[in-house]
Amino acid sequence: MPFKHILLPLDSSALAEQAITDAVSLARQCGADIHLLHVQKPPSHVDEHCADPVDWRLRRAEIRSYLNGVSEKITAQGVDVTLAIVEGRPAEQIVEYCEKNSIDLVVITAYGKGGISRFDFGSTAQKVFSGAGRSFLVVRPGEASLAEEKTAYKRILVSMDGSPRSEWVACHVASLMRGQEVEIILLQVIAVPEMPRRMPITREEHATREKFVECNRRAAEAYLEEIANQLKNGIKVRPRLLIAQNVAERIYATAAEEGVDLIAMSAHDWHTGAQQVTGTLCHTVICQSNLPVLVFQDLPDAQLQSLRTGGEFCQQSHLALAQDGSAHS
Structure with missing residues (x-):
């Protein structure tokens, strides 16, 4: 099967949640597990959610409760779930999580908590597409994503x-x-x-x-x-x-x-x-x-790293084909 570990980044917004149904559908058809990831700002970062360390800890508990609720709904559909809360900048942490946990598919909405804008994608989604080097499924919220009542693509x-x-x-x-x-x-x-x-x-x-x-x-x-x-x-x-x-x-x-x-x-x-x-x-x-x-995504990791960093890479024919090495299998 093409995918074994699917990453579903959630920022607790309704827009990001519109990718859940698609992630579950693919996971069920692949026999894959889903990693629910939330990136929280460090306690030193002061904003409307994290005014001080106490508020930060309360916010973390809320995030944990939120992810547990999403996890219960997904596991009820027969999909294994891993929960993770990390700190830092969202796009950077998502890319790092992919590398550390052998993620082979990222399911993400075009926009998240920042809301729908005049641009094609939100800043986090755009950075993940260009930096993760993984296959990805992009869902445009509010449009024709897989309806909740559907369980599979037809x-x-x-x-x-x-x-x-x-x-x-x-x-x-x-x-x-x-x-x-x-x-x-x-x-x-x-x-x-x-x-x-x-x-x-x-x-x-x-x-x-x-x-x-x-x-x-x-x-x-x-x-x-x-x-x-x-x-x-x-x-x-x-x-x-x-x-x-x-x-x-x-x-x-x-x-x-x-x-x-x-x-x-x-x-x-x-x-x-x-x-x-x-x-x-x-x-x-x-x-x-x-x-x-x-x-x-079918490029080798070394070439993807080269493209991201702007370095040179010796051009060679490479396709991450099926295990038997044939595109016609």
């Missing part, structure tokens, strides 16, 4: 681009959902090449572009059918192929049209490679989609 859209990374994601999603009543939609969007210029393109150039798109479409059609047939084993897998100029926009728009519960994709697409913690396509989708997005 329809999942997997973004495909013909790369081994996207195949790896599709294999993991299929493995995760094996035995469930679920439909997996394998979506590949063929990009129409841009030809920026002041003057309109000629008829010959237009024909060349159309021929290029058609060649890619035929190849993608056969490719998606092959992958879908490989993944079908007690679950419904449906390929879908589209052509668009804006690939990211078509991904999250199609997910909304299909009424999916979850979008799954690799952190890195075929074009952007591994020069960033997340590629441009992935970043755009998680910023613009109202649906939960499950992002699979």
Whole structure:
């Protein structure tokens, strides 16, 4: 299974709590445990909650009681829970906790106690995405997150681009959902090449572009059918192929049209490679989609550390594939 230890950071806000249902759903389907984490400010930090050490201790007791209440609700659904309260800056402590406790998935809302803003994410979520180096599920509160009455995802859209990374994601999603009543939609969007210029393109150039798109479409059609047939084993897998100029926009728009519960994709697409913690396509989708997005991180730890610190890393082909080493397993 892809995930064994899921981290669910909670700041006691109603916004952060909207990620609980998604975390529990994934934990049940993976057989994973959930780590409930709250980051408390040190007693020396004076604010409206921690005016003095006595208030700080009272606040800590309240947090413990709050986490115990959440834990009881989760364990009642058959998921093991670990509680942790740490001190410091939220993003830094979340990243450190991931490293110390072998966390392989972080489930977090786009906004927390700071509230919804004009920005795509709250400051803590943004720092966790770029610094944790883990797969993550981002839930946009107040939108189309998994409803509390649901216990599992029923329809999942997997973004495909013909790369081994996207195949790896599709294999993991299929493995995760094996035995469930679920439909997996394998979506590949063929990009129409841009030809920026002041003057309109000629008829010959237009024909060349159309021929290029058609060649890619035929190849993608056969490719998606092959992958879908490989993944079908007690679950419904449906390929879908589209052509668009804006690939990211078509991904999250199609997910909304299909009424999916979850979008799954690799952190890195075929074009952007591994020069960033997340590629441009992935970043755009998680910023613009109202649906939960499950992002699979596949870079080696050494390269992720290099990207975070700005150092150089010897480029090499590396995919954290299934244990048998094949994206087609």
